[in-house]
Amino acid sequence: MLRNELIAWINQALEVDNFQDYAPNGLQVEGRDNVQKIVCAVTASRAAIDYAIEQQADMLLVHHGMFWKNEMPCIVGWKKERISRLLAHQINLVAYHLPLDAHHEWGNNAMLAKRLAWKLESTSEQGLLNIGSTEKKQSLLELANHIERVLQRKPLVIGDLDKTIENIAWCSGGAQGFFPAVCMDSKIDAYITGEASEAQYHYARETNTAFIAAGHHATEKFGVQALSAAISEEFMLQSIFFDENNPI
Numbered sequence: 001m002l003r004n005e006l007i008a009w010i011n012q013a014l015e016v017d018n019f020q021d022y023a024p025n026g027l028q029v030e031g032r033d034n035v036q037k038i039v040c041a042v043t044a045s046r047a048a049i050d051y052a053i054e055q056q057a058d059m060l061l062v063h064h065g066m067f068w069k070n071e072m073p074c075i076v077g078w079k080k081e082r083i084s085r086l087l088a089h090q091i092n093l094v095a096y097h098l099p100l101d102a103h104h105e106w107g108n109n110a111m112l113a114k115r116l117a118w119k120l121e122s123t124s125e126q127g128l129l130n131i132g133s134t135e136k137k138q139s140l141l142e143l144a145n146h147i148e149r150v151l152q153r154k155p156l157v158i159g160d161l162d163k164t165i166e167n168i169a170w171c172s173g174g175a176q177g178f179f180p181a182v183c184m185d186s187k188i189d190a191y192i193t194g195e196a197s198e199a200q201y202h203y204a205r206e207t208n209t210a211f212i213a214a215g216h217h218a219t220e221k222f223g224v225q226a227l228s229a230a231i232s233e234e235f236m237l238q239s240i241f242f243d244e245n246n247p248i
């Protein structure tokens with residue numbers, strides 16, 4: 001199918017115009033006009049690009065693209081290596097950042113909740129910060145073990161492991177920045193995101209709100225797979241997920 005028709009469909013489905021983002025959503029590097037085979041991945045790394053080349057894909061669909069606000073814009077070093085490979089093989093690089101975190105069905109946060117059986121009650125921050133509850137009351141240790149089983153990665157857990165958890169907040173990826181505000185809400189027992197910074201340890205201890213960093217990659221690998229599965233079903237295109245097993 002035509003690349004531009006496919007991208008227009010995704011842009012509309014993900015409501016990209018509703019987001020203030022710090023990366024361009026949609027086509028980032030132009031390849032061939034027609035798309036039959038898609039490789040999807042969390043990040044447009046060189047490994048993902050090499051895999052797309054190996055698979056003779058027409059499109060690499062990712063959550064983390066290649067161009068970020070305040071990043072050095074010059075095409076040198078690792079960036080030159082990535083872009084030159086895409087151009088040489090006419091592979092379209094298509095990226096969806098915040099719209100793919102927030103989508104109510106295919107988004108990273110929705111998929112994380114689905115996999116972990118969490119119930120959503122409300123969202124804020126452009127739909128990125130999710131408030132809800134666990135399937136049943138459980139200890140922080142039980143919650144940590146459940147996350148480890150589902151994401152296949154040991155999370156970093158700050159808090160009393162015997163503490164009872166029911167009301168939670170979550171945001172996939174590098175969203176530790178929401179924690180200073182979230183931990184002020186005494187109803188929230190635990191906050192789950194992908195990454196941690198030094199300060200989160202202190203906020204968690206001082207407010208008795210548990211903090212879990214379950215992995216940036218691990219919390220963001222379901223959204224792009226859900227999106228590409230929806231595309232495959234709608235347009236009968238082939239798609240393959242490249243899982244890089246990034247420990248961060």
Ligand SMILES: [Zn+2]
Pocket residue numbers: 064172173174216220
């Ligand atoms: Zn991310």
